[in-house]
Amino acid sequence: MEYVGMLNDREKMGECAMAETKLALEIMGAITESLGIGPASLKHKMKEGMQVMVANGYPPCPQPSLSLGLPPHSDYSFITILLQSSCGFEILNIEDGEWRVVPELKGALQVHVGDHLEVLSSGMYKSVVHRATLNEKKTRFSIASLHSLGMNEKMGNAKELVNELHPIGYKESSFRDFLKFLGKNDVWEKVVPFISPDINSSRSRLVSQSGLGG
């Protein structure tokens, strides 16, 4: 796949966005069904939900071991669908604290659990902590499509899953709460230097620097 061409082609990106929304709704429906929490209202909220698409480009880095494309974070989404041009996406294995490389599978879409799904499922699904590494020779591209409820819709623990053994363990929050949280807390001090010396070019990264949700 020719990523630069695709990213510059509005029509193609529009088609891609719509196809990913359709896919995300199917996956989110299957997940809520698997949890036994398929209320019509949630389905409706998902249909009316948000999609944030992020195109990332990582130029070659002469010393990749000294830098990162994106620092460790989890996505403030319900699920994220990711397409990568080559490997560089890594997931933290919470059992041994080691980073695992997601192999390059041409044209394959990866589906990642985001913060909202962890909250809804009371931690039965765990939000994926991930990072992007750099390559010495190759430019790498990725397209992340983050799917969540609407801007003001609060995500909380599904009441069907809350019991004595699984008490409410997560604070409910909306995308707007998350943005307010970012506005009030100087997370950029910590995040920006890892990404780029130019703060403005990094501002668009704001929506997915979560790891703070829940």
Ligand SMILES: O=C(O)CCC(=O)C(=O)O
């Ligand atoms: O470029 C990647 O592989 C990771 C992208 C990502 O994590 C994000 O956009 O939130």
Ligand SMILES: [Fe+2]
């Ligand atoms: Fe991410």
